[in-house]
Amino acid sequence: VKAAKEEGLSFVFHVVGFGLEEDDVSSLECVAQAGGGLYFDAQNAADLESALDQAVETPVAEYHSFFSVKGTENGQLLDVAVKVVDPATGKDVAAGRTYASSETNPRLLPVPPGNYEVQVSAVRLKGSIFRTFADQKVSEGDTIVLEADFSPGALQVGVTRNGELSDATIQVFAPGQKAAVAAGRSYRSAENNPRSFDLTAGTYTVVVSSVEIAGKPEVRFEEVVVEPRKTVEKTVAFASGALSVGASSKGELVDAGVTIYELPSNRSVDAGRTYMSPNSNPKSFTLQPGKYRVVVKAFKPAGLGEQTFELELPAGQEVSKIVEF
Missing domain, CATH: 2.60.40.10 (Immunoglobulins)
Known part of the structure; x- marks a missing residue:
């Protein structure tokens, strides 16, 4: 085909491969390429008929x-x-x-x-x-x-919370894919944080979700370009505050359920129980900075009802509240 082209003959040469294994067709593609035509794959009679129709209908244009x-x-x-x-x-x-x-x-x-x-x-x-x-x-x-x-490149993701290394899940998605092509955790160790991923060069979405903060807040990086033999670095700096809620009545600890709602959305972000042990009463929560409504409902002793209060939690600080029934 190549020799005929070099002789000046004007033609387009299409190739139809019928029932061939995928690895066997590169030489046929080469022939079609030399002839200025296309290679058509056919695995059954219907494919063959379609390929022949396309070969005939494909415009002859040099x-x-x-x-x-x-x-x-x-x-x-x-x-x-x-x-x-x-x-x-x-x-x-x-x-x-x-x-x-x-x-x-x-x-x-x-x-x-x-x-x-x-x-x-x-x-x-x-x-x-x-x-x-x-x-x-x-x-x-x-x-x-x-x-x-x-060629592969590298993605490094570092995660902190209030300036200290922080544990988070990291997921890497290729465009249009629901399943992550890579995933891992940063933990709180310098050996793993920043977390490094070897990836085929390309464009990705990176999702980082905190393991330590209630509600698992996440940060997304869209269109992260990983170039061949290069390293791209991303950092996430989460902020949090600490809230401790205790429950008591007449000097005795009260077993109570604690539910925390984010304001102004009123979305429940965390919940827990104080029990009647000093090891868990007051109950501690790690939350994003912001405004919250807290509902404390007494379980034991029975009949104490529930109380509600609101607060604003600053970053890096702790707020304590003892609810008296």
């Missing part, structure tokens, strides 16, 4: 401008899927796959002159890992060379 797209990871060729998109219409202008063979990687995609966005996604890597090359202008006769490097 372009003299190209995108040359290479996929790599740690210096090795990587199988990636490539789409060339017209940003004005959102339609695909060209598409292909590099596989991990030098015959098709880099992948040469002929396109008419214009402005494009090139989207490259890693086929075999965990998560929805992709690269986007925006604002790519191609003139007649140009070959735009792009390399999508999916």
Whole structure:
């Protein structure tokens, strides 16, 4: 095919692979690429009929401008899927796959002159890992060379509370994914905090949730870009205050339930029980700074009822309240 093209013969050569294993088709992709055509995969009769129809219907157009797209990871060729998109219409202008063979990687995609966005996604890597090359202008006769490097980078997340190392859960999500591609805890040890993750280079959402503060407040980092062989650092500084609530009656400890509501939302953020032991009465709570309504309901002795009070809790301070029934 290549020799015929070099002889000046004008034709487009499509290839249909029927019932082939995925790893066997890179050479066929290479033939289609050399012939300026497309490779169509068919695993059954319906696929074959559709592929033949597409091959016949695909316009025969020879372009003299190209995108040359290479996929790599740690210096090795990587199988990636490539789409060339017209940003004005959102339609695909060209598409292909590099596989991990030098015959098709880099992948040469002929396109008419214009402005494009090139989207490259890693086929075999965990998560929805992709690269986007925006604002790519191609003139007649140009070959735009792009390399999508999916080598891993590092993400470090440090967590503090009131200036001290703090325990939190950390989840890392790829775009459009509900399951985390990486997760862990920071703990309160310098050995683990900041917590480090080795990630395939790409764009992620990072969610950090406090383990130590009632309500498990979280901080989200959107569009965190992890670059190949580089480290991106994120820090979260939580603030909290301490609230202790005791219950007594006539000098004796009272077993009471304590429910804490955030104001002005009236959302319940924590609850506990004092019991009748000095080890748990007063009951301690770690809360975000803010305003709260606290309901204390006596269980033992019976018939003491409940009391309510409001307070404002400053960051880094402790507020104590003994409720007398």
